[in-house]
Amino acid sequence: MKIKSVFINKFVRNIAFKFKINDLKYVEDYDQLSTAEDILLSDNVKKNINIGIVKDIDSAPYYTKFERLLKKNNINYKFFNIHSANWLGDVKEFDCVIWRPLSVPWELEEAREKIYILEKYMGKVVYPSYSEILFYENKTYQYDLLKLKGFPVIDTFISYDYNECIDYINNKLVTPCVSKIKAGSGSEGVELVKSKSQALSIIKKAFSDGAKTYWPFIRQKNYIYFQSFVENYGFDLRIIVVDKDNIFGYFRNTVKNEFRASGYGIVEKKNLPIEAVKIALKVKEGLGFNNLAVDFLQSKVDDKFYIIECSNFIRIDTDIQLEVSSIAGRYSYNEKEDNVTFKEGRYWIQELILKNLIESNFSDGKVE
Helix, strand or coil: HHHHHHHHCCCCHHHHHHHHHHHHHCCCCCCCCCCCCCCCCCCCEEECCCCEEEECCCCCCCCCHHHHHHCCCCCEECCCCCCCCCCHHHHHHEEEEEECCCHHHHHHHHHHHHHHHHHHHHCCEECCCCCHCCCCCCCHHHHHHHHHHCEECEEEECCCCCCHHHHHHHHCCCCCCCCCCCCCCCCCCCEEEEEEEHHHHHHHHHCCCCCCCCCCCCCECCCCEEEEECCHHHHHHEEEECCCEEEEEEEEEECCCCCCCCCCEEECCCCCCCCHHHHHHHHHHHHHHCCEEEEEEEECCCCCCEEEEECCCCCCCCCCCCCCCCCCEEEEECCCCCCCEEEEEEEEHHHHHHHHHHHHHHHCCCCC
């Protein structure tokens, strides 16, 4: 189990550090896509749009699913090298750019800069949007925004002020708590802080040369992220929302003597609690995102669901992201009746994401 989790968590870093850049290959998994339902766009979607797809290097790529939807619906597309020196010239022919950036620091930095230019100065429709890419893999920003919006987040102390951090340790710290770095997936960069001395050590490192992270060239520098430890039921819950008619999710269980569930591959697919579904839907809609995965834990103190963190992109290696009684499908939420309906079927979530984006931006009465 541990070996499996290490592989899943560190896939991206392995390809970054163990191989030369010329050795990186794009995975083509077209032979695995046909088991899913065909996704059709609405009739009022404009047909004369041009979409540029940026290929992502991953063992479970997004780009092949994007391409499948566009082919099925006869939408014009080309693969587009956004990393090229001539990207500004090459991008002009596209009305829309679709890019699943990898969760590595250098690509996230590139994506935030280029998506800002594409949206603000070139008027392109981009997935992810600048708001989404700023949110993605950015825990401090996520917490501040979710708290501002009034969503149920876990109490967290975030400070860039050394003296305030020392005062917090001396007068307010409750252990255990959870220390995190800004960017990290699969529980990477997450540490259980069991004592005042351990917390003090993290602060001193962060406010001197910087605390080491799992990226050898990046340090946790001049900030602290201490999240309250919430007694819970030994799982976290991921709810994936595309829209109110396309909701998926699963439980991730912890292993013995481990407080983290993410990254260990112990997934259980079953009925989702409607309370968490409703919160996730409100978060996605409240932030104005095209889609969002929201991770929760359930407190043993009050049985309420609290947001751990969110992600715009998750690993999707199967067209079954929700099962009820061992049947694959999706949830649809009915606000008037305040309930969910299960609809059987297998779906590539990436296709539903792109369908939502296109219908929202390129239907009659929308973007020309």
